[in-house]
Amino acid sequence: MMVSVNFTDEQNTLRQLVREFLESEILPTVEYYDKTEQFPISNIEKIAKQQLMGINIPREYGGAGYSEIEYGILIEEFGRICSAHGTIVGAHLGLACTPIRLFGTEDQKLKYLPSMSRGEKLGAFALTEPAAGSDAANIRTTAEKSGDEFILNGNKIFCTNGDKADVIIVFAANNRALGPAGGITAFIVEKGFAGFSIGKVERKMGIRASTTAELVFENCRVPKENTLGQLGAGFRVALITLDGGRIGLAAGALGAAEKTLETTISFVRQEAFGSSLAEKQSVQWMIADSAMEIHAARLVVYNSLLELDKYFKIIAKGEKVPKDFRERISRNSAIAKTYVSEIASKIIDKAMDIHGELGLVEGYGLERAYRDSFIAEIYEGTNEIQRMVIARDILGISGP
Amino acid sequence: MMVSLDEQEVIQSAVREFSESELKPLASKIDSDAMIPAELFQKLASIGIFGITCTQQYGGAGTSFETMMRVVSELGRVSASVALTCLNHNLACSILNDFGSEQQKSLLHELASCRKIAAVTVPQNLSSNPAKISYTLHNDEYILNGTKQYVVNGSFADVCITICGSNADVEFLIVEKGTEGFVQNTQIGLLGVRASGITHIQFHNVKTLQDRTIGTKEDAPKILQLLQEGIWLGLSSIALGIAKASLDAAVKYANQRVQFGKPIAKFEAIQEMISNIANDIQSTSALLDRIFRMKDHGKTKLNDCVTAKIIATSAAAKSAIFALKIHGGYGFIRDYPVERFVRDAKAIEILGGRNSDLRKITARKVLG
Numbered sequence: 001m002m003v004s005v006n007f008t009d010e011q012n013t014l015r016q017l018v019r020e021f022l023e024s025e026i027l028p029t030v031e032y033y034d035k036t037e038q039f040p041i042s043n044i045e046k047i048a049k050q051q052l053m054g055i056n057i058p059r060e061y062g063g064a065g066y067s068e069i070e071y072g073i074l075i076e077e078f079g080r081i082c083s084a085h086g087t088i089v090g091a092h093l094g095l096a097c098t099p100i101r102l103f104g105t106e107d108q109k110l111k112y113l114p115s116m117s118r119g120e121k122l123g124a125f126a127l128t129e130p131a132a133g134s135d136a137a138n139i140r141t142t143a144e145k146s147g148d149e150f151i152l153n154g155n156k157i158f159c160t161n162g163d164k165a166d167v168i169i170v171f172a173a174n175n176r177a178l179g180p181a182g183g184i185t186a187f188i189v190e191k192g193f194a195g196f197s198i199g200k201v202e203r204k205m206g207i208r209a210s211t212t213a214e215l216v217f218e219n220c221r222v223p224k225e226n227t228l229g230q231l232g233a234g235f236r237v238a239l240i241t242l243d244g245g246r247i248g249l250a251a252g253a254l255g256a257a258e259k260t261l262e263t264t265i266s267f268v269r270q271e272a273f274g275s276s277l278a279e280k281q282s283v284q285w286m287i288a289d290s291a292m293e294i295h296a297a298r299l300v301v302y303n304s305l306l307e308l309d310k311y312f313k314i315i316a317k318g319e320k321v322p323k324d325f326r327e328r329i330s331r332n333s334a335i336a337k338t339y340v341s342e343i344a345s346k347i348i349d350k351a352m353d354i355h356g357e358l359g360l361v362e363g364y365g366l367e368r369a370y371r372d373s374f375i376a377e378i379y380e381g382t383n384e385i386q387r388m389v390i391a392r393d394i395l396g397i398s399g400p
Numbered sequence: 401m402m403v404s405l406d407e408q409e410v411i412q413s414a415v416r417e418f419s420e421s422e423l424k425p426l427a428s429k430i431d432s433d434a435m436i437p438a439e440l441f442q443k444l445a446s447i448g449i450f451g452i453t454c455t456q457q458y459g460g461a462g463t464s465f466e467t468m469m470r471v472v473s474e475l476g477r478v479s480a481s482v483a484l485t486c487l488n489h490n491l492a493c494s495i496l497n498d499f500g501s502e503q504q505k506s507l508l509h510e511l512a513s514c515r516k517i518a519a520v521t522v523p524q525n526l527s528s529n530p531a532k533i534s535y536t537l538h539n540d541e542y543i544l545n546g547t548k549q550y551v552v553n554g555s556f557a558d559v560c561i562t563i564c565g566s567n568a569d570v571e572f573l574i575v576e577k578g579t580e581g582f583v584q585n586t587q588i589g590l591l592g593v594r595a596s597g598i599t600h601i602q603f604h605n606v607k608t609l610q611d612r613t614i615g616t617k618e619d620a621p622k623i624l625q626l627l628q629e630g631i632w633l634g635l636s637s638i639a640l641g642i643a644k645a646s647l648d649a650a651v652k653y654a655n656q657r658v659q660f661g662k663p664i665a666k667f668e669a670i671q672e673m674i675s676n677i678a679n680d681i682q683s684t685s686a687l688l689d690r691i692f693r694m695k696d697h698g699k700t701k702l703n704d705c706v707t708a709k710i711i712a713t714s715a716a717a718k719s720a721i722f723a724l725k726i727h728g729g730y731g732f733i734r735d736y737p738v739e740r741f742v743r744d745a746k747a748i749e750i751l752g753g754r755n756s757d758l759r760k761i762t763a764r765k766v767l768g
Contacts, residue, residue, distance in 0.1 A: 026675060081487040089476070109597070131658070134659050138659075201732075202733050204733060205731075205732050205733075205734065205742070205743070206732070237480040273531075274531055281760075283756075352619055353750065353754060353755065353756060354756075355528070356527070356750060356754055357528055357529065357549065357750060358529075360592065360746070360747050361588055362589035362591075363589070371591070374724060378725070378732055382725070383725075384670075384725070387669070
């Protein structure tokens with residue numbers, strides 16, 4: 001399917017407003033939160049005040065009612081100023097609000113989405129476990145039915161927003177023998193549920209303002225009405241959510257790449273010692289290569305978002321998605337995530353080389369962008385796994 | 401005095417043992433605190449690797465340049481910060497030892513025992529910032545002015561060997577901590593090699609007597625060469641150490657980590673990354689060995705050192721990133737050392753001059 005991305009005036013205005021807000025209100029604080037590894041709670045409040053914490057949530061559930069394109073614009077703009085803030089908002093919207101919006105019952109949507117849209121409640125997504133990283137189907141957390149409740153037991157790791165979240169989408173095996181086909185269920189867990197606690201909070205190389213935590217479920221009691229989607233259909237919930245999440249993540253990487261190129265352009269234009277770096281062919285080539293990659297990446301990201309928007313609308317209506325459409329979305333999401341995260345890393349790496357020692361200095365911005373860049377190649381499925389998914393789909397083979 | 405091959409191996413294995421037992425447990429803290437603890441300096445002094453190339457009468461071990469590089473590489477395998485500080489200190493010692501006057505050499509006693517730490521500023525083509533310290537000679541006093549950026553050991557050095565003038569008309573002067581107008585700024589927060597005291601140092605009409613000049617006008621090009629070779633080969637050696645550490649970490653993790661029912665080492669994509677690291681280590685080691693052998697015969701060419709710097713530092717940067725990727729999410733977590741290897745490798749790649757600028761040196765040579 002060919003789609004073209006022409007931003008509407010409204011979308012361009014939104015981008016402008018978001019950029020002005022982020023640059024004036026958030027950007028001045030990001031180095032502080034990176035350095036101190038504090039969760040930027042006051043920034044999240046400011047972002048919420050701008051109604052950005054529910055940008056793509058329908059108005060009837062308290063959101064701003066925009067499409068996935070506007071969500072992409074938001075995450076791209078976050079990528080320009082701070083990937084950690086983008087990660088917090090991306091996990092909240094893309095990984096927690098989205099599955100509730102797509103798979104939740106009317107009651108669940110009315111119960112959770114309005115306060116999440118207002119940013120009063122923060123969302124998270126808990127799939128990864130110590131033994132289930134790339135092999136996501138291998139989850140060991142169990143959900144046992146007991147009367148009107150499910151009893152969850154197990155540990156989740158690397159959960160973005162995990163220790164700060166109020167509402168967490170948790171995946172557990174209701175029947176390990178069935179595996180991913182019918183044996184995994186998604187649950188909406190509230191932080192106050194008995195038997196739920198926070199484990200280790202990780203210290204990371206980058207995206208330090210965002211938190212990454214272990215979640216512990218010890219006979220955690222979840223009311224059966226908090227089952228998200230059908231019993232046993234949890235793996236599908238996870239896969240569809242991540243298909244969307246990865247495209248958002250690509251939008252963030254795109255923003256980081258663009259900002260880095262802009263920084264590099266102004267740096268090389270400066271005169272120093274009688275000439276500017278812009279006169280050097282090696283520098284010009286880097287600028288040209290980066291511009292080409294960003295141009296392609298922007299098409300990949302927004303083309304994928306347009307398709308994703310259609311895809312999510314079909315799912316939200318409860319209609320059946322044609323198989324080839326579903327497969328194309330998965331493949332294109334993997335392509336977008338892998339391609340854009342890698343060109344972003346490459347552009348940031350080359351920008352470091354051009355800057356010389358200045359690129360290494362804390363506070364200049366590039367050093368943080370460099371540390372942050374690696375995570376986009378890892379989270380929501382490593383790029384190695386994405387390549388496996390893409391190749392398997394193209395070649396029509398299964399198994400790792 | 402030349403140390404025999406056996407002695408070199410003995411020293412190298414002693415340093416490896418020290419690095420594993422004494423340094424490794426501190427490496428992560430050195431990075432996060434951005435500080436090498438004073439007790440560690442004492443331990444490093446007690447095994448004699450700071451000032452190792454100084455002749456024995458000044459308290460050194462009188463080892464060869466190659467042995468010093470192998471020591472730096474072993475340290476780099478565990479802590480790039482400590483390795484870089486050691487490299488810079490030792491290069492300063494070598495300059496004083498080989499070219500200093502008897503009076504200047506008296507400083508070596510304190511440097512070889514690590515009671516004092518030395519820094520040496522780098523020649524113009526070894527930094528992305530070619531600013532120079534200008535000097536004027538007034539009677540028998542030199543007056544220095546200017547700023548030198550990103551000086552290794554700059555924040556804490558007690559003795560700074562300062563390159564003044566341009567590479568064509570260069571003087572090496574000894575400036576000591578506390579000299580009027582000599583400003584050592586606090587360490588700059590950096591991506592990698594965070595504890596090596598890298599900072600800007602300023603000279604505001606710093607007056608220094610002519611007898612603080614090292615060597616004669618004829619010595620100057622030789623000192624410059626020692627410094628250029630020393631820094632480029634030193635950074636290459638540290639890079640080799642980081643690449644080896646990355647391989648160790650990657651192999652260990654790939655064999656341990658089970659996904660899809662088998663250790664991830666069984667997957668071809670992982671094997672390919674590990675193979676790339678191992679191949680880079682082999683080729684970098686072979687290149688460095690060849691250069692060291694040539695150096696023993698007095699045949700080193702600056703161009704070879706440039707080649708080593710480009711090849712070794714790019715290899716380390718790539719190897720560390722492969723190791724990080726093999727670790728998946730764990731690679732991004734600071735409990736594992738690979739994210740530090742990535743940061744240190746990138747910093748080592750950038751120090752010593754942009755590789756794109758250095759490639760021009762190679763091109764000029766090849767194009768004639």
